[in-house]
Amino acid sequence: MKYYLLPLLLTLTLHAGHMNVAYGNASMNQFSKKDTMIVMDIWIQEIMKTTKHSATFFFYDSSTEMAKDFEERKLDLVITTGVEFVKSFEKSNLVKAFTGGSKEKHAEDIIVVLPAKKSLQELYSKKDPKVALQESEEIAMIYIEKNFFEKNKEAKIEYIKTRKRNAAILKLFFGKADAAVVTKKTFDFAKELNPQIGKKLKIAKLSTISARTFGFFHKDFNPEMAEEIRSFALAIGKSARGQQILTVFQTDKVVETTVKDLEPIGNIYKEYIALKKENNK
Missing domain, CATH: 3.40.190.10 (Periplasmic binding protein-like II)
Known part of the structure; x- marks a missing residue:
């Protein structure tokens, strides 16, 4: 399974709190929902053996519905494509989180x-x-x-x-x-x-x-918990267990995602929409 699902796994590895995590189906279009659920269940059960942390996962076909639930505080962490965030989410609600990344800066x-x-x-x-x-x-x-x-x-x-x-x-x-x-x-x-x-x-x-995925916490999510989870995620590769997880998800490392990272996508999307209207398409 690719690194697109890694952020979901990382949220389960510390802190005895509860968090609602959403994943946009647009981010996993190389995999079926059934296969995704099976793989995630196996890894969740393995990690839950050693932690009191709990999380509920939601898979969304509609970015509009996901953004609506995020706005209404039904979700604490959302992982999806940059285009989905640009099109459907209010940027002021987004707080930096993390996602899977590559050693090479421009790989994705x-x-x-x-x-x-x-x-x-x-x-x-x-x-x-x-x-x-x-x-x-x-x-x-x-x-x-x-x-x-x-x-x-x-x-x-x-x-x-x-x-x-x-x-x-x-x-x-x-x-x-x-x-x-x-x-x-x-x-x-x-x-x-x-x-x-x-x-x-x-x-x-x-x-x-x-073209990578992006992960963001809601601005009103517990900031201490968000920072703890984010710090753990970014350092996961330092442990043998963490390296095993990265290998399984076929990713080099975990990288921080910020709202500023969405700017190039936001800019090209605005230009695209303007040109589309100009050409009546």
Whole structure:
């Protein structure tokens, strides 16, 4: 199971209090809800053997409903995508928390991948470009559409949606798409598995827009408890048990998430909406 679920696990490892934790389904679109629930139950039961801490988990299909419950203080910690926070949550209610991260700073940033011999100009000139991306990864769609609005507003993008990001890379590799919009980490890993991918494909554009998940406490959640949980989470890799947890969730470390981290996503979303209205789409 990927690091998207790690913040849920970390909330159970200290402090004998209770917390309501919400997870947006948009953040786990590579996994089924059933599989997620099974994995989380196994790990929760393991950790609950040695702690009095309790937490109730809620999975939301609707970011609007999740934001509403957060606003009404039914939730203490929310983990979802940056786009979901930008679109549906009041920033003044958000307090820094944490999420899974990578050693490389830009590993989760969105990139545009093209065939090695093709250029962005050629991509933007197409009337019906085929773009491969992970199903439900809204930030990838927003990013590529904004670029087309600016370069060729007449283009009609045909999306080739895949269950996982690496599958989007393969669609491009086998000539089923004109471009793939994934994360840098995905492309780097694909090249390691198959060096031919690195020879046949290239990163044509690297953004500063992160596709990772973000976690935030509610501003009215017990500040001492929030700080204790956050401090523990950020230091989890220092223990053998913590390293085991990070390995299982396939993440390098736990990183702090702040409201400022959402600014690049908020900016591109505003620009995208403005261009969409301007082009009547």
